[in-house]
Amino acid sequence: MGILNLLVLVLVMSFIHGSQSTILTITNHCPFTIWPAILTGSGPAASSTGFELAPQASTDVTAQPSWSGRVWARTKCSNSGQFSCKTGDCGSNQISCNGKGGAPPATLIEYTLAGSENKDFYDVSLVDGFNLPVKVVPSGNGCPSTSCPVDINAACPNDLALMDGGAKIGCKSACLAFGTPQLCCSGAFATPDVCKPSNYSQIFKSKCPQAYSYAYDDKSSTFTCPNGGNYQITFCP
Template identity: 55%
Template sequence: MAAMAAMAAVLFLLLAGAIRVSKGASFTFENNCEQTIWPGLLSGAGSPPLPTTGFALAQGESRSVPAPAGWSGRFWARTGCAGDPAAGAFACATADCGRGTVACGGAGAAPPATLAEFTLSAAAGGSDFFDVSLVDGFNLPVLVSPSGGKTCSATGCVADVNGACPRELAVVAGGETVACRSACGAFGKPEFCCSGAFANPNTCRPSSFSQVFKNACPRAYSYAYDDRTSTFTCPAGSSYRIVFCPSTSSQKSAGTNPTAVPAAGGGGDGGGGDVIIYQGFPYSGAAAAAATAALVAWSFLLVLLV
């Protein structure tokens, strides 16, 4: 009986740990900027809803929201916001979602906006995919720092691209550049937008404008087919910090510039395929699968003993 009780206790702890991993994942938003920002949150079609679609975040503040399994969508930060949300008169200088309120309510960011994009695994043992994208332009530096262990790597755009923004792409307010448009947003040409005859990776190539973004932020998407160095993965159940205007100490966690190569599919939404080859190693959640098998074995043994 004592052995059975001990085994039951071990099984309980293992199961409790598994529950914490699967249910405790979160997105934590941190504001290291010198002013208040207003993060926007947009869930993809069919994704579990998040408890908020937008909020204010003062300098130095942080806020966490749950990261439900199977969720996909994007985050960004609005800047220079003012007006009365109660009267529907709330608006932002950059990345406005056009709702007139602090909550974005299912609306996306008006370009230019730095985007953090996620596709979380719906199954234990799977892989999350994430990226930081400048395909819609740039407004603030962003760092995404995962907590999934050695198989994960931080990514982001930690440089202030506004300072290097070509004059043709610059969004100027009050005499200073507050955002940097993409070439697609500035000129609307198919070769910049990867549309029409250029809607495939063979014909849509980097431009001198997208190279400005890539030189400043090697890990971020600089144009629509920039998958090879820009899509990252982490085991299912990982939590993520999304840091706006990351400090020097935050940037150190990003390490050296990696190469992230989708094994199949790909795309700016980070959702192509179940395995990514990263620095020569495939990551598909094998460790999580092994843990699940161990729990099943313990449960089966306990049933036999009872």
């Protein structure tokens, strides 16, 4: 098949499916620099895997239809010999994560674009813990926003806290901190009928009721929007 015919076929199939690329506008309202990161789980790779973002700055990331992935922010990063961060580090030794995920605890924004019924599915997840507040606002009319807008670090129990110089810079999930099947919803606890919210996950849920607080928190934490819109992701909203 010639290149021209192939391009026409791709355009026709995109029109039939009705899906469009999505722009994720990532904004930093924190009073310090952050390093957003993007991991593609499936579908074509997003246009960036990580970058530096100064206070009040914004950067656009483009994701294609059928993209599934996550966005998070790294904090307290330095480049003394090799690049590394104290929260959310992806272990690439570079500002770009290059396909590597972030080390918990980190606040996650998760997406599946143009999924079932050509809808986008998105959520804020604290299943891997928390490092920064965030808010997600879709551009589509009537599409719900979701957020974890408060600083959970301040209320984090000491046995979950990630410390740096005497300051709490992250809050681990109970699964990460203790690793038991009951807290991780694994083994004999790997179904929603058996794995229930813990006292620890309820701390997260009380602060951020829209966010995933543990593995089976779907009903109150997953949101949908017809594909074709864009999303504003604001850290420290």
